Amino acid sequence: MMSSYLPVTLSSIQADTIIGCDIYLLVHDNGKGHYVLYCKGDTVFENGKREMLVRKNIDRLFIGENDRKKYSKYVELNLQNILYNKNIRPNERSQIIYSTATNLIQDVFEYPVLRNIERSKAFAYNMIDYIIRDEKAAYSLLKITSHDYYIYTHSVNVAAIGSLFARNIGLNEKDLKSFCTGMLLHDLGKTRISPDIINKKGKLTKDEYEEVKVHPAMGVKILKEAGNGLKDEYVIILQHHENCDGSGYPYGLKKEEIHAGAKIVRMIDTYDALSTKRSYSNALMPYDSLKKIKNEMRNIVDLNMFKRFIRFLGGYGW
Ligand SMILES: [Fe+2]
Known part of the structure; x- marks a missing residue:
């Protein structure tokens, strides 16, 4: 029983x-x-x-x-049918997308083999198709992004918010698809960092921070070793911790040198981390997260992009 x-x-x-x-x-x-x-x-x-x-x-x-896993796999394979099934309410569709993606990301992060990477790519393609064909319904994805911080749900949050935002500011379909794949996998390299460091409350030591800084390049390395045929995704993963004022890592690039997609990920990564309950701090409301970025992180994000992001969130009743 x-x-x-x-x-x-x-x-x-x-x-x-x-x-x-x-x-x-x-x-x-x-x-x-x-x-x-x-x-x-x-x-x-x-x-x-x-x-x-x-x-x-x-x-x-x-x-x-x-x-749970077997069912999620089944849904993943039938995702297209589910997303275009008008009998399923948008909220419910979003819930299905969300739980399928979380399960999928868990698989990729635990076993970053070619088969699982291909699954992420297929998933990202389906999600972008959905956003393009039924943008209004897809916005309900914003409402269910999880406020509990786990590495998997965070990756899905970033991919969902990032894809909707990128579509909103006019990125084309082809770029959206690889962008979404890159966002899903942006923290893959974190799987090679000690969980004690990832979950540490309080400030990291210099050595610990040095270890964290490896994760963008490590993510790309894992993907290349799996032999996956990705390409445009690498720059997103590699540069997602670069700051506009040059204070980021791994290269300390400046605003003009950072790929636009990586800047979006940096901004939404920060926004989602602030809006989410983590082991060492409570979640902020969306408005307070935006205010904190504006006051304390204005040199990190691209301000023009940030303004568009505020408008984008504002347009959907936040
Ligand atoms: Fe990261």
């Missing part, structure tokens, strides 16, 4: 596919709820089964908690 169950929406499941994990229904008997197996994971979820639930107006199904 499964110990606990997670809800999934029927809309995320395509008729006549094999889901890969068992699907349960929550049935109430004499006021007591219990889970009943509805479709075995290795059999086809036939259209008839789906229709029956639609007729009964049941949208919430359940999976075993241990099957």
Whole structure:
């Protein structure tokens, strides 16, 4: 017997596919709820089964908690269908995008092999297609960016906010796709830094900071070693900690020398880190995060870009 169950929406499941994990229904008997197996994971979820639930107006199904990864993989493979399914509300679509991406990033960061890198690329392409075709719906992604700081959810936050912003200021489709891939993978190199340093409360020692500074180049190295065929993504990853006043790393580049995409990542990376609860500080409200950047980090970000970013967030009711 499964110990606990997670809800999934029927809309995320395509008729006549094999889901890969068992699907349960929550049935109430004499006021007591219990889970009943509805479709075995290795059999086809036939259209008839789906229709029956639609007729009964049941949208919430359940999976075993241990099957979270299997289900997420299934959704990832069917993402395109889900994103264009008008029966799924934009909020719900965003939630699906978000949890799929988080799961995917966890896989890539733990196993940065070619297959997983290709998955990130495919995911980024789907997400950009979605943003371009249904920009209004895609904005609900901004509302669910997580406020708990984990390296995976942070990468997804940056990629979601960054893609929407870049689209808003007119980046073309091809550039958006590699930009989004780069953003998803921008902190990959952090996986080679000791977790004690990454999670340290308080100020880093000089040696610790030197170790942190390696992560942009390390990320590119990991990707190159995996032999992935990426190219435009490297500059984003390599330069995402450069500051406009030259105080950043690894090269200490100045404003004009930094790639525009890397400047966007630097800005949103900072914004998201401030807006998110981390081990050593509480989350700020979006407005306070922006104010802090404006007051204390004005030399770090590109001010013109920052103004456009404020306008971009302001346009969506923040
Ligand atoms: Fe970073």
